[in-house]
Amino acid sequence: MILKRLFTVAITLAGILIAAAQPKEKLLLTKQEAESLFLHQNLELLASRLEISQAEAQLLQSKFWPNPTFSISDVNLWKNSTVEEQPPIINEWGKTTQFSLEIEQIIQTAGKRRKNLALKNLTVKEKEYEFEIVLRQLKLDLRNTLTKLQFQNAIQILYKEQIVSTDKLIQAYQSQLKQGNISQAEYIRLKAAAMLFKKELTEATKEYESASANLKTLLGLSSNYDIEITESLEIPKTKVSEIEIENLTHQANESLPEILLAKNFGLQADKQLAIEKADCVPDLAFSVSYDRAGNIMQNFVGVGLSFDLPVFNRNKGAIKEAQLEIEKQAFEYENKIIQNSNDIQEAFNHYKQSLELYTSIEPDYEATLDLLISSYHQNFINKNVSLISYLDFVDAYLENKTLILETQKDLIDNFELLKFTTGKEL
Numbered sequence: 227m228i229l230k231r232l233f234t235v236a237i238t239l240a241g242i243l244i245a246a247a248q249p250k251e252k253l254l255l256t257k258q259e260a261e262s263l264f265l266h267q268n269l270e271l272l273a274s275r276l277e278i279s280q281a282e283a284q285l286l287q288s289k290f291w292p293n294p295t296f297s298i299s300d301v302n303l304w305k306n307s308t309v310e311e312q313p314p315i316i317n318e319w320g321k322t323t324q325f326s327l328e329i330e331q332i333i334q335t336a337g338k339r340r341k342n343l344a345l346k347n348l349t350v351k352e353k354e355y356e357f358e359i360v361l362r363q364l365k366l367d368l369r370n371t372l373t374k375l376q377f378q379n380a381i382q383i384l385y386k387e388q389i390v391s392t393d394k395l396i397q398a399y400q401s402q403l404k405q406g407n408i409s410q411a412e413y414i415r416l417k418a419a420a421m422l423f424k425k426e427l428t429e430a431t432k433e434y435e436s437a438s439a440n441l442k443t444l445l446g447l448s449s450n451y452d453i454e455i456t457e458s459l460e461i462p463k464t465k466v467s468e469i470e471i472e473n474l475t476h477q478a479n480e481s482l483p484e485i486l487l488a489k490n491f492g493l494q495a496d497k498q499l500a501i502e503k504a505d506c507v508p509d510l511a512f513s514v515s516y517d518r519a520g521n522i523m524q525n526f527v528g529v530g531l532s533f534d535l536p537v538f539n540r541n542k543g544a545i546k547e548a549q550l551e552i553e554k555q556a557f558e559y560e561n562k563i564i565q566n567s568n569d570i571q572e573a574f575n576h577y578k579q580s581l582e583l584y585t586s587i588e589p590d591y592e593a594t595l596d597l598l599i600s601s602y603h604q605n606f607i608n609k610n611v612s613l614i615s616y617l618d619f620v621d622a623y624l625e626n627k628t629l630i631l632e633t634q635k636d637l638i639d640n641f642e643l644l645k646f647t648t649g650k651e652l
Contacts, residue, residue, distance in 0.1 A: 250449075252452045252454065253451045255454070256455070257372050260372060261365070261369075263445050263446075268446055270364060271364060274357045277353045277356065277357065284349065285343070285346040285350055295329070295331075296329050299326045300517070302322075302323065302325075309322045312524055323519075326516065327517075328513055330530075332509055333510045336506075338509070341497060345494060345497040345501065351490055352494070355486050356483075362646060366642060366643070367440075367444065368441070368444050373635055374433070375438060377459060379455070382430045388620065389424060391603060392416065393420060396413075396420060399412070400413065415613060415614075416613065426624075460638075461637060461638070466574065475566075475570045475648070477649075478648050485559075491558065492556060495552040495554075499552060502544045502547075505541045506545075508534040510531060511531070513529065513531070514530075515530065569647045570647045573643045573644045573647045573648075577640040577643070579640075584633050584634065591630070598623070
C-alpha cells in the first residue's frame with residue numbers, strides 16, 4: 227500500500243516537473259483579437275449562457291400537464307367463509323378476488339397553468355438580461371486589463387532603457403574610480419540610482435504579470451501561454467459632449483440590461499400576484515374508478531370529483547406579500563434609473579477631466595523630453611553637467627514620462643467606463 231502511494235506521488239511530481247519544463251507558448255494578440263477570443267472562450271460567460279438554457283428547460287417543463295394518478299386498492303389476499311364467488315378473471319382464477327382501480331387527473335383552474343407559463347417566460351428573459359450584464363462587466367474588465375498591460379509594458383520599456391544607459395555609465399565610472407578620477411561617493415550615488423530604477427522595473431513587472439494572469443483567466447487560457455499585446459496605448463478619437471450625454475442617458479434608461487432586469491422583476495411581481503389570487507380557486511380532481519365485487523354491482527365503474535374547500539385558507543397572506551413585492555420592485559426600478567443617470571454623469575465628468583488633462587500636454591512635449599534626455603546623457607559623458615544635475619533630470623524625465631502614460635491610461639479607462647455606463651460603443 228505504501229509503495230503504491232509512493233508510486234502515485236512520484237508520477238504526480240514527474241508530471242508537474244515535465245509541465246514546468248515545457249516552454250511557454252508566446253501568443254501575440256491585438257486588442258480586437260483578444261476580445262474575439264474572450265467571447266468564445268471565457269468560462270464564466272459560457273456558464274452564464276447555460277443559465278439561459280436552464281431557464282428555457284424549466285419553461286418547457288412547465289408546459290406539461292400534471293401526470294394522472296393510478297391506484298390499485300382493496301385487494302384481498304385471502305378469503306373467509308362469507309365469500310361470494312364471482313366470475314373468474316383468467317380461466318378459473320379470480321373467483322374470490324376483490325380489487326379496486328382508480329385513475330385521477332388534476333385540472334388546474336383560474337388559468338394557473340397559463341399564468342405560471344407567463345412567469346416562466348419572464349424568468350427566461352431575466353436570465354438573458356443577467357447574461358448581458360455579466361458580458362458587459364467582463365468586457366469592461368477585459369478592456370481595462372488590456373490597457374493595464376499596455377501601460378505596464380510601456381513603463382517596463384521606459385525603465386529598461388534607463389537601466390541600460392545607467393549600467394553603461396556605471397562600468398565607465400568603475401574604471402574611472404580605479405584610476406582615482408572620481409570619488410567613491412559619486413560611484414555609489416550612480417549605483418543607488420540604478421538600484422532604484424531596477425526596483426521600479428520589478429514593481430512594473432509584477433503589475434504586468436498580475437494583469438497577464440487576469441487576462442489569461444478572462445480568455446480561458448492556461449498558464450502555459452505568454453500573452454503579448456502588439457499595440458501600444460491608443461487615445462480614443464471620439465469626443466462626447468454634454469448634449470450627447472443627455473441623449474445617451476435617456477437611451478440607456480430604456481435599453482440597459484440592468485434597467486430592463488429591474489423592469490422585468492416588476493413584471494414578475496405582477497404575474498406572481500395573479501398566481502397567488504388564482505390559488506384561491508381550488509383545483510379540480512376528476513377520477514374514474516372500477517370496483518370488482520365491492521359494491522352492489524359485480525363490476526362497478528364510477529366517476530368522481532374532488533376539490534379543496536377554501537374555508538380557512540384563502541391565501542390572503544401570500545396575496546398581501548405579492549402586492550408589497552410589486553411596490554418594492556417599483557421603488558427598485560426608480561432607484562435603478564436614478565443610479566444609472568448619476569453613474570453616467572459621474573463617468574462623463576471623469577472622462578471630461580482626463581481629456582482636459584491630456585489635451586493640456588503639448589503634442590511635442592514627449593518628443594522634447596526624449597531629445598533632452600539624450601542631450602543630458604551626452605553632456606554628462608562629456609562632463610558638461612554634474613552627476614547630481616544629470617540624476618535630477620533623469621528623475622524628472624522618468625516622472626514626466628510616467629505622468630504622460632498615466633494620463634493616457636486614465637483617459638482610455640474613463641472612456642471605457644463611459645461606454646459601459648451608457649451601454650454604447652461610442
